[in-house]
Amino acid sequence: MPVLPVIEDSTDELTEIFKDLHANPEIGFTEKRTAQVVAEKLRAYGVDEVHTDIAKTGVVGIIKGKGGGSRRIGLRADMDALPIQELTNLAYASKNDGVMHACGHDGHTTMLLGAAKHLAATRDFDGTAVLIFQPAEEGLGGARGMLAEGLFDKFPCDEVYGMHNSPNGEPGTVGICKGAAMAGASFFDITIQGKGSHAAMPQQSRDPLVVASMLVAQIQTIVARNVAPLDACVFSVTQIHAGSAYNVVPDTATLAGTIRYFKDEVCELAESRLRELCEGIGQAYGVEITVDLRNIFDVLMNNDELSDAYLEAAADIVGKENINDAEEPATGSEDFADMLKVVPGAYCRVGHAGTLPLHNPGFVLDPGILPVGASIMARIVERRMPVGGM
Structure with a gap:
C-alpha cells in the first residue's frame, strides 16, 4: 500500500501548510498562530471535536470512526521552534528573527494534520482517534504541562504514537529502537x-x-x-x-x-x-x-509489542524492506517520553533526503516526507482499531 489516497491528493496542500508554518516559527508556549492554523484546519477537515488552549497553546482533536468501538488511539505531534537564526536561504525561510524550525516540528504538525484529514474523510476504523498537538517540546515541559492539565483524563487513550523526522539522506525509511530509545x-x-x-x-x-x-x-x-x-x-x-x-x-x-x-x-x-x-x-x-x-x-521507553505494530503500519506505506526494528538508542531527549510513562505506545523515526543535523541553522526538512509520515500515522489508527474488531 503506497501513500494513502486522501493524503496523496492533499500533497500540495500539506506542502503549503508546512512552508507557512516554517516561515512563521514560534518558541514553546507562544505557538498561538500555529495553534490557530491547526484548529482551523481540523475544523475544515470535519474533525468531530477541537479543543484548544491546553497547556497554553496545545490543541486536541477527536475523530470518531465507524461503529461504536470503545478503543482510543492517540497520535501526537510537537509544534514549537528553536531560538536559532535560520541560514538556509529557503524561499520560505523564517520571518521571525532568531527563531527557526530547526528540528522539523513544522513537518510533524503538518503530518498529523494530513493524518487528520484522511481519518476524518474515510473513518475506516472502529473507535476514536485522539490527535494531540503539543506545545513546548524543546526543554520547556510541554508534555508535562498537558498532562498536568489532565490530557489523558479528559481524552483517555489506550495507546499513543509519536514520530520524528530523521535527516539521514534515506527517504522513506522507518526505524524504531525498542525499550529505552532516547535518553x-x-x-x-x-x-x-x-x-x-x-x-x-x-x-x-x-x-x-x-x-x-x-x-x-x-x-x-x-x-x-x-x-x-x-x-x-x-x-x-x-x-x-x-x-x-x-x-x-x-x-x-x-x-x-x-x-x-x-x-x-x-x-x-x-x-x-x-x-x-x-x-x-x-x-x-x-x-x-x-x-x-x-x-x-524522562527516558523514552518504547513498548515492544506496540513498536512492532507501528512498524507493521509503516511497512504498509514504505514496504518491509525499508523498516528497521533495531535502531540504536539516541542520547538526544524527547518529552513524548512523559506521555509514554502514562500510556503505552511507541515513537518512530522517518528518514528523509536532508543530511544536515537537527538543531543546525542550515537544517532543511525534505517536504517529500510529509505524505509518508501522515500516512503512517493514519494507518496505525486503522490497523489498531479495524472495523469489525481486531
Whole structure:
C-alpha cells in the first residue's frame, strides 16, 4: 500500500501548510498562530471535536470512526521552534528573527494534520482517534504541562504514537529502537560566588574563574570514574559566564549544562557526584558554590509489542524492506517520553533526503516526507482499531 489516497491528493496542500508554518516559527508556549492554523484546519477537515488552549497553546482533536468501538488511539505531534537564526536561504525561510524550525516540528504538525484529514474523510476504523498537538517540546515541559492539565483524563487513550523526522539522506525509511530509545535529561546551573579584585592583585581575590575551570575538568571524571562502563551517560558543560573587564577578577562565575542517561539510578549517581564535587571544591578554594539541578526529560521507553505494530503500519506505506526494528538508542531527549510513562505506545523515526543535523541553522526538512509520515500515522489508527474488531 503506497501513500494513502486522501493524503496523496492533499500533497500540495500539506506542502503549503508546512512552508507557512516554517516561515512563521514560534518558541514553546507562544505557538498561538500555529495553534490557530491547526484548529482551523481540523475544523475544515470535519474533525468531530477541537479543543484548544491546553497547556497554553496545545490543541486536541477527536475523530470518531465507524461503529461504536470503545478503543482510543492517540497520535501526537510537537509544534514549537528553536531560538536559532535560520541560514538556509529557503524561499520560505523564517520571518521571525532568531527563531527557526530547526528540528522539523513544522513537518510533524503538518503530518498529523494530513493524518487528520484522511481519518476524518474515510473513518475506516472502529473507535476514536485522539490527535494531540503539543506545545513546548524543546526543554520547556510541554508534555508535562498537558498532562498536568489532565490530557489523558479528559481524552483517555489506550495507546499513543509519536514520530520524528530523521535527516539521514534515506527517504522513506522507518526505524524504531525498542525499550529505552532516547535518553532522559537533567539540566544544571552552577553559581560560584568568589571574591573580586584588581587583576594585578589576584592574591586579594577568591577567583571564581579558576574554580570554574577546575570544575569543568573534574566534572568529566564523574562518567569516567563513577559510572559503570556499560551504562551510558553524557555529562556536558555547555556554558561558562564570568567577567566584564580585562583588569578585574570577577566576583562570580556560572556554569550550565546537561546530563543524559538511560537509567534513573545513573542519573541519581551523576547528580550526587556533581553536588559532592561542588561542595568539596568550594571548601578547597574558599568559595560558595550552589547547584540547581532540574529533570527535564524522562527516558523514552518504547513498548515492544506496540513498536512492532507501528512498524507493521509503516511497512504498509514504505514496504518491509525499508523498516528497521533495531535502531540504536539516541542520547538526544524527547518529552513524548512523559506521555509514554502514562500510556503505552511507541515513537518512530522517518528518514528523509536532508543530511544536515537537527538543531543546525542550515537544517532543511525534505517536504517529500510529509505524505509518508501522515500516512503512517493514519494507518496505525486503522490497523489498531479495524472495523469489525481486531
